[in-house]
Amino acid sequence: MRAYGVNELRKMYLEFFESKGHLALKSFSLVPKNDNSLLLINAGMAPLKPYFTGQEVPPRTRVTTCQKCIRTGDIENVGKTARHGTFFEMLGNFSFGDYFKHEAIAWSWEFLTEVIGLDPDRLYPSVYEDDDEAFEIWEKEIGIAPERIFRFGKEDNFWEHGAGPCGPCSEIYYDRGEKYGCGSPDCTVGCDCDRYMEVWNNVFTQFENDGHNNYTELENKNIDTGMGLERLAVVVQEVDSIFDVDSIKAIRDEVCKIAGVTYGVDHETDVSIRVITDHIRSATFMLSDGITPSNEGRGYVLRRLIRRAARHGRLLGIDHLFLTDISKIVIRESKDGYPELEEKAEFIFNHLSQEEKQFNKTIDQGLSILADMGKDMNEKGSKELAGADAFKLYDTYGFPLDLTIEILEEKGFTVDKEGFDKEMQIQRETARAARKTTNYMGADATVYEQLDPAMTTKFVGYDELTCEGEITAMTTETEVVSTLNKGDKGTIVADQTAFYATSGGQEADKGVIVSGDAAFEVEDVIKLSGGKFGHVGHVVEGTFNVGDKAVFTVNEKNRALGAKNHSATHLLQKALREVLGTHVEQAGSLNNAEHLRFDFTHFSPLSDDEIARVEKIVNEKIAEDLPVVTKVMSMEDAKKTGAMALFGEKYGDEVRVVSMGDFSVELCGGTHVKNTGVITAFKILSETGVASGVRRIEAVTDQGVFNYYHKQEEELKEAAKALKATPATLLTRIESLLAEVKELKSENESLKSKLAKDALGDVMDQVEEVKGVKVLATSLEDVDMNGLRELGDNLKEKLGEGVIVLASQKDGKVFLVAMVTDEAQKAGAHAGNLIKAIAGCVGGGGGGRPNMAQAGGKNPAGIPEAVAKVKEILESQIS
Ligand code: ATP
Numbered sequence: 001m002r003a004y005g006v007n008e009l010r011k012m013y014l015e016f017f018e019s020k021g022h023l024a025l026k027s028f029s030l031v032p033k034n035d036n037s038l039l040l041i042n043a044g045m046a047p048l049k050p051y052f053t054g055q056e057v058p059p060r061t062r063v064t065t066c067q068k069c070i071r072t073g074d075i076e077n078v079g080k081t082a083r084h085g086t087f088f089e090m091l092g093n094f095s096f097g098d099y100f101k102h103e104a105i106a107w108s109w110e111f112l113t114e115v116i117g118l119d120p121d122r123l124y125p126s127v128y129e130d131d132d133e134a135f136e137i138w139e140k141e142i143g144i145a146p147e148r149i150f151r152f153g154k155e156d157n158f159w160e161h162g163a164g165p166c167g168p169c170s171e172i173y174y175d176r177g178e179k180y181g182c183g184s185p186d187c188t189v190g191c192d193c194d195r196y197m198e199v200w201n202n203v204f205t206q207f208e209n210d211g212h213n214n215y216t217e218l219e220n221k222n223i224d225t226g227m228g229l230e231r232l233a234v235v236v237q238e239v240d241s242i243f244d245v246d247s248i249k250a251i252r253d254e255v256c257k258i259a260g261v262t263y264g265v266d267h268e269t270d271v272s273i274r275v276i277t278d279h280i281r282s283a284t285f286m287l288s289d290g291i292t293p294s295n296e297g298r299g300y301v302l303r304r305l306i307r308r309a310a311r312h313g314r315l316l317g318i319d320h321l322f323l324t325d326i327s328k329i330v331i332r333e334s335k336d337g338y339p340e341l342e343e344k345a346e347f348i349f350n351h352l353s354q355e356e357k358q359f360n361k362t363i364d365q366g367l368s369i370l371a372d373m374g375k376d377m378n379e380k381g382s383k384e385l386a387g388a389d390a391f392k393l394y395d396t397y398g399f400p401l402d403l404t405i406e407i408l409e410e411k412g413f414t415v416d417k418e419g420f421d422k423e424m425q426i427q428r429e430t431a432r433a434a435r436k437t438t439n440y441m442g443a444d445a446t447v448y449e450q451l452d453p454a455m456t457t458k459f460v461g462y463d464e465l466t467c468e469g470e471i472t473a474m475t476t477e478t479e480v481v482s483t484l485n486k487g488d489k490g491t492i493v494a495d496q497t498a499f500y501a502t503s504g505g506q507e508a509d510k511g512v513i514v515s516g517d518a519a520f521e522v523e524d525v526i527k528l529s530g531g532k533f534g535h536v537g538h539v540v541e542g543t544f545n546v547g548d549k550a551v552f553t554v555n556e557k558n559r560a561l562g563a564k565n566h567s568a569t570h571l572l573q574k575a576l577r578e579v580l581g582t583h584v585e586q587a588g589s590l591n592n593a594e595h596l597r598f599d600f601t602h603f604s605p606l607s608d609d610e611i612a613r614v615e616k617i618v619n620e621k622i623a624e625d626l627p628v629v630t631k632v633m634s635m636e637d638a639k640k641t642g643a644m645a646l647f648g649e650k651y652g653d654e655v656r657v658v659s660m661g662d663f664s665v666e667l668c669g670g671t672h673v674k675n676t677g678v679i680t681a682f683k684i685l686s687e688t689g690v691a692s693g694v695r696r697i698e699a700v701t702d703q704g705v706f707n708y709y710h711k712q713e714e715e716l717k718e719a720a721k722a723l724k725a726t727p728a729t730l731l732t733r734i735e736s737l738l739a740e741v742k743e744l745k746s747e748n749e750s751l752k753s754k755l756a757k758d759a760l761g762d763v764m765d766q767v768e769e770v771k772g773v774k775v776l777a778t779s780l781e782d783v784d785m786n787g788l789r790e791l792g793d794n795l796k797e798k799l800g801e802g803v804i805v806l807a808s809q810k811d812g813k814v815f816l817v818a819m820v821t822d823e824a825q826k827a828g829a830h831a832g833n834l835i836k837a838i839a840g841c842v843g844g845g846g847g848g849r850p851n852m853a854q855a856g857g858k859n860p861a862g863i864p865e866a867v868a869k870v871k872e873i874l875e876s877q878i879s
């Protein structure tokens, strides 16, 4: 057996199954399409689900892939077992109602033993305990001794996911030898240790589970297999773990080089090396599929992976940014099978280092918060950090628990780990409860699933705005029907249409469908699985029947307006790349007759100058009246033209390329203007942030620009009118008004302070003494409670130590404030009791603290009595 490399093995596998009549498909994106049950693709079969259910017709009944997979559930295993990565590649061969167990088993055996040359004596198959058919195939057709075939229960060897297709599995294990064993006398195939490694899993999808564990035989039986490419390489290259196979070892070596450490010397160090190696491999692939770090969903998974890697970098003593250097090796090693890695390299590096920098900041912030917590513990004389605190550090500041433990350990503290786990458990349960349940396909079931998957619609709307077609299916909102009557809401499907269906950011056409006297208003057009177009709307007149011929007419004006905004979006994207740099990638887009919206990757808000430059470039390209040309060509040729493709978008072999002069080339299925001059004008209305690293521009074209300026002009006129000026004199008018306001303000200030002084008058003359304590009790006019308190504070400063009581009436109400300084309190004076005792005189009540109290009243006539009473009360308070 030769020690084939990872890239060789991938090729050998795909070619072997191509020789068995399979169509080799490119790996699907890690981001699932129309599947809410999965955050990330985790198996070769996941993106093929519509073919398994029959909802879509596969391009061939035999398909083979090498699929990028992420399993976050395995994150804790990474670095600890020899066989788990968060990222791995899954080789698979699939049959959609074509071949079944005999062929699947025979071919997997042929591939492993004949193509690769593995020693048959070290291979062990397992089957589901009740699957005698598979057992017999292994025994009789392949010739494996029965004692070498293992039967396992449902847990291990039955593939099932709630309701839907399911079936027994047959796995193939490879015995890597005693040195990898756990030493237990029971250690055999199926043991969790690293000796018997599961390399291949064949799933025989032969039943349908109705959701209540009632199983019926499927008419079309399917084959779904999965073999970890890295694990196969471990076996073939006879190495210890997936971290020792050629392409992953190269990454590992780079980590060691940067950290200045050697692999295989110290266990803890090795775990860190493996974690960094694995996580940056995952992160690089996720970024290449357009996922960016954020605080939820996939973005959060990515953030965790990057931060964990950065954190282990610190543990290894790396004190500078290093993640992009690791990522470069990932790309070098895997670009063979995944050219998108190289195409998106700049984007990947940008996000990696941005996130790494942010994490470093977080760590420093976390350290200072932890220091505060440490101080707190010292004060309380506690030696253990509360679980809730540790969790807060982890959850809010992204501060890993092990780091918290490590730092506290140095100071002789511990962490309440149980408390931490409890908090974690609570959070997990909340998250689980929030997660929605989905069906087998991971989507809400709709009426369209009942339509014949083989039925398709031909789109002729690039050249025609009206065409004839035959109605092939119709639905209401809940069921498939054969007629729709006046007033009915529903969907019409036809064999041919001129209507553009919402896709690629372009909103659908509007228009009418007419058949004889019957008319249907089209409000939306959607793409249904299998290449069908659904015209959604309502019947305005008459009756439609399946089989009717009808004329499909697109609203021309709406289409033309939308085309201007769509074409302008292309110019905008190119202009952004010229002004900001080639890291700008489309992150989302929407255009219709009214406006356009474009989301793109960039890290900071655009300056006014940048916005102006972008606008200027787009308007120049409009003025140049560039011809807009669309061509259909192979993906290969399209790449040569430098066309910009979207992340993870699955393009067919043939793609449509839209170019505008030499300025912009994009892959695009949308409808456009014939010359950029038609767009007339372009104006950016707003530039905002929508997520970390993603900006959004909203803009208008043509009439939209004029409407915008018209509105601005109207507002300007209104503003001028309000200031009794004209737009031309508005600025001078505002300047003189501002000067006037400034003058009035300062005049007001000086008046206020004069008033306050006047109000105080010569009150200091009224200071008296009660048993050696200074007392100032007086009344004022027209000052409210806030004013009294302010005055009181003022007087307290002047008085030094003593008691102050102020009374005032304003709008028929009475306000009382009493203040007692520290020394006066020591002498026995109490503001609260004092106020309580005198408030009765003004028909009110109140109280407060010893140093400060206030009260309100309704009887201004009682003010002199209240003031007079102060001395009397103090006599009794002061000893
Ligand atoms: P294990 O029990 O070892 O975690 P599994 O039962 O989860 O494996 P399957 O779901 O059957 O594995 O996936 C099919 C194949 O994908 C496995 O036979 C294995 O070769 C590979 N595989 C699964 N998980 C990983 C992983 N985390 N890293 C690398 N390869 C994996």
Ligand code: MG
Residues within 6 Å of the ligand: none
């Ligand atoms: Mg597993």
